[in-house]
Amino acid sequence: MIELLCEGHEAAYELGNVRNLFLPYVQEELVLETIYDGQIAKAYLKKEGITLQEAVYPVVLVNDEIKDKKALKEALKKAVYDTLSAYTGRQMPWGILTGIRPTKLVHEALKSGMSDEAIDAYLEEAYKVSPSKRVLMREVAKQELAILSKNQPNEVSIYIGIPFCPTRCVYCSFTAYSLEQKQKEVEPYLEALFKEISFVAQAKADVVIRSLYIGGGTPTSLNEDQLERLLTHVEQSFDLSRIEEYTVEAGRPDTITAEKLRIMKAHGVGRISINPQSMNQKTLDAIGRKHTVEEIKEVFHTARALGHDNINMDLILGLPDEDVEDVAYTLKELKKLNPENITVHTMAIKRASKLREALRDDESIHLTEGDKIEKMLELCEQEITDMGLMPYYMYRQKNMLGNFENVGYAKPGTEGIYNIEIMEEAESIIALGAGAITKIVYQNGERIDRIPNVKSLKDYIERIDEMIERKREGFEKYQ
Ligand code: SF4
Structure with a gap:
């Protein structure tokens, strides 16, 4: 426990984030005093009134309110970091950076x-x-800029959300409903979604669509007829003639059939995801996946045979009871499959996940410590780059184990455009479906406005006209 005291500044939130990085390594009751006296940022780490560590940083002001505030916060953060780093003997991989887009x-x-x-x-x-x-950071930033520099003023990306999954994974915090309970809602949902697609296509008939991403949930949890109707409606509504990337996040292998893969191919889908998360059967069982490792491989080979030549596979590091050897095994299996993209996620315990509840209630569940995650990340980097893939996008989330990151790797020329656009917020993204948030980027990328759809499935279906009205108003504002 480290109590944070602030004097002469208002950076409690930011300093709290830096302090939290070190909490797993502190067993004593400590007090962290942070002070700004108008010139110098100071931090004192104390135990029972005795100073254990201290650090000071001068704050260089330039008479610009925003820049000066930033300079003060950074000086304070560094002072806090130094005291805690010296006390714990640990350095954090991301230093004082706690934001999601480093x-x-x-x-x-x-x-x-x-x-x-x-x-x-x-x-x-x-x-x-x-x-x-x-x-x-440098490698990823260069890859991102190469994609972002091709953005045109009249371009957008489109996101379509299918919020259904066969069952809910223990770590899930997305808008995703288990089909076991919500099967009856699928048709009304599609009806509402088709209405929204038709509206956006007509209201934005003059824009160029650079990338289109159908995600979720698991879009392939729709049955073959529903998937066919969805992709037909998308094709008939939007002008896809200049699209650079069309992705369907097929996601869970237990939802993918040869027919669905054929439907996607026939409708011009150029990039799909088949997400194992782990290639260890015990882990798949533990996280609530109802399929085998063999099925993952079979689906992958079927996709290849049907012509899918840009396949992403997602992994998660830090799944319960996984060790570095388990990750090494997963990587070995992925190497044999040779996908174009691999996205490595580090476990984040979100507020809405079943895992968070389980961790609170069951002391026998252990998550992987930061040091181990670091080794797993290093191993991933080494093995995946050996496969000829390069890191091309990256983001961080709050509550990530050990304060790490998610990294997307791709073979040159197969980088996921949508992933970069959504992360860097450099281009407007029109998002459709329950819980989807449209982001309108304007003033040369300086400002972003959001138009959210309601999250709940029921509300989305019942209030679809209101969602369309929100979009109409939002679009009119930025004509
Ligand atoms: S597949 Fe993804 S969206 Fe679906 S329940 Fe699992 S984590 Fe959530």
Whole structure:
């Protein structure tokens, strides 16, 4: 436990985030005093009134309210970091960076003409980022910029959400309903969704669609007839003639049939995901997956035989009771399949997940510690780059184990455009379906406005006209 005290500043939230990184390594009752006296940011780590560690950073002000606030927060964060790092003997891979899009900093630095060496020194000096993460940030930022630099002013991406899954995974926090309970809602949902698709297609007939992503949930939890009708409706509504990427996140292998793979191919879907999360049967059983490792492989081979030549596979590190050897086995199996993309997620315990409840109630469930996750991430990087894939997008979430990251790897030329667009918020994304949030990017990417759809399935179906009205108003505002 570390009590945080603040004097002369209002950075409690940010400093709390830095303090939280070190909490797993502190067993004593400590007090962290943070002070800004108008010139210097100071942090004192104390136990029963005795100072154990202290750090000070001068704050350089430039008479610009926003820049000065940022400078003060960063100086305080570094002071807090130094005291806790010295006390615990630990360095955090991302230093004081706690935001979800670390590469944004590198984008700005690259655009201002800084060299690799200068960027590296800046990330170390200003944010205390570790050497391996600095390399990762630079590599990813360059890949992202190569895609983002091709964005055109009249372009958008489209997201369509199918919020159904056969069953709910223990770690899930998405808008996803188990088909065991909501089978009857699928048709009314599709009816509402088709209405929204028709509206958007007509209201935005003049835009160019760069990428279209059907995600969820698990879109392939629709039956063959429903999937066929959905993709036909999409095709008939939108002009897909200039689309660069059309993805369906097939997701769970137990929902994918040869016929569904054929339907997707026939409708021009160029990229699919088949997400094992792990290739260890015991783990699949533990997380609530109702399929075997063999089925994952069979589905993959069927997809290949039907011409799917851009396949992503998602992994999760830190699943309950998985060790570095389990991840090594998963990677070995993926290597044999040779997918174009692999996305490595680090376990995040979200508020809405069953796993969070289980962790609270059952002391026998253990999650993987940060050190082990770091080894798993290193192994992934080494093995996946050996397969010829490069890191091309990255994001972080709150509550991630050990404060790590999610990284998407791709063979050159197969990078997921939509993934970069959604992460970097550089282009408007029109999002349809329950819980989908449209993001309108304007003023040269400086501002973003959101148009949310209601999350609940019932509300979405019943209030579809209101959702359409929200979009109409939002679109009119940014004509
Ligand atoms: S497959 Fe994905 S969306 Fe569906 S329940 Fe599992 S984690 Fe949630």
